[in-house]
Amino acid sequence: MTIKVYVVDDSAVVRQALQHLLQDDSTIALIGSAPNPLIAAPAIRKHRPDVLLLDIEMPGMDGLSFLRQIMAEAPIPTVICSTLTSAGSSMALEALAAGAVAVIAKPRLGLKQYLEDTRRELVQTLKAAARARPRAAVASASGCARSTARPTTPPAPAGRRTLSVNKPVLIGSSTGGTQAIESVLLALPADSPGIAIVQHMPEKFTAMYAERLNKVCAMTVREARDGDRLERGLVLIAPGGRHLQLRKAAGQYFAVVADGPHVNRHKPSVDVLFRSAADCAGPDALAILLTGMGDDGARGMKLLHQRGARTVAQDEASCVVFGMPKEAIRLGAVDEVLPIGRVAAAVLGFDARG
Template structure:
């Protein structure tokens, strides 16, 4: 059965180009296109889509309002296709928080060329979204080819002997992808200021991670910021890997800090969860807790197993609470997970690790 797609974008050029680009794919059927959400709703009432391709800034009703309405009344996977600007990045982060499954960034010029060159990315996003488990929106949080490389491309496999090396500081390393923006908000907003230091890889485009961290920092009791090379992992602090760069954990005496560096795609991603987890296995061992959460694919599964083998405690989000169960499922399959818990239980697991 084909994936039914509704395109909602105020640009006639974009709507036409998307339809032409998706037409050759037999598993995807564009059932309609609309220039704004109100027209889209009229069409969708007659034939509800499996996935909505949604612009953000449109007349009559903006994409954020439409997304929140959809997620409240009839939750449906949504892929955001938005212009990448500083303003647009913040708006798109709001969309992710409201329930969008994927984000595709588009330029202000050369849209046809962009769609031609990024057709595979958009098609994969639609296919990913079609498998997502979307749920009614929760109440808003108030302020407080397979030639892919492995982690070997950046650092060697963990050395043995870390299992019995304890330090006074303990750290948490956390990896997530599709559905992770909402999941991270749920987890981090529940942590008190004495939570252990956390290093996070969330698959996200460049320039989005800083705004994402800033937004979380405004909501959470703990401090949240985009990581800089050499930042120390401290209690009450969560560091998010910058989009487009890898983040590793390093040990300096009894303390831990992060290294932010360039490098090739690992497990098809940069930053890669596998890289973060392997570095934690290598430099923290039993002093680390590894958490793998919702996401498509298998990035992080091998690294979590390496952490497990180095004596770390490991945890995976369960299927029922994941938007996409790919990454946790693969980690469980490889045998690197000590416990499987619902999303709402992860803050408790983290705090019990202190």
């Protein structure tokens, strides 16, 4: 199957370089390009591409506004390629929150040579994006005005455990996970059980992502630090470029943040977190595997399942990419398959079991 790609970038040099690079791959067809969204929009409506490769800084309409418009009307898998999305850039998080499947940073100088050097990564990203089913961003991340105040905490369900009880919730995700995680956390009250999260994300992005979530969620959200206690009302995000594990001491769970080799091509890796929880928490844990490409987390979830943990996978219909959950289901590692809109209720239900 040929992947149809459309490029929107105001640089003629970039458009020409991309045309040159992509023509060497028989599975990718560049069906058109435009210098700005105003010209691109009617062409895209007439001949819908499989993947949109989009710049951010353009005349007439910026790429983020165009991305939000696309996601609201008829979502197209979109890869952002921009000089404004360097490591740690808030613009990159805005793009992911708006529905971009992936973000590629390009330098302001030496663009043509850079694209040549990163051809393989670019082609792989486009092929991966073609398998995605993007969805409109949740309201708080869509670029619309949002309050910086924390949402009102919903009433605790009947039978809710006391604050002294500490049973960890673990969440792993990749492509599409920034939106999925936000939708889950927005639905949880401030005294929910402690949550440890691995979201595949580059170094420097995770701290900013945690800060973003902390502004809109009732729970406290921050990037995990070595030695942090996983307590009620707290969400710890694995830092990019480091692995996150759990250890148990005196009945409490603590974060272990450390360097190490990539696992399943990822650092942080969901499997690393899940396996550590299988060793120290077992039946006390709830593990959730959300949207993502590949199989990271599936074998760790299988181990958790064998140790008596409760395991949940996101369903195919609500996933951007049904890769990681699908693999966990294939391995027989999943107790329940749920749409993303019911995952928060599963967390609260697990918490209320006593």
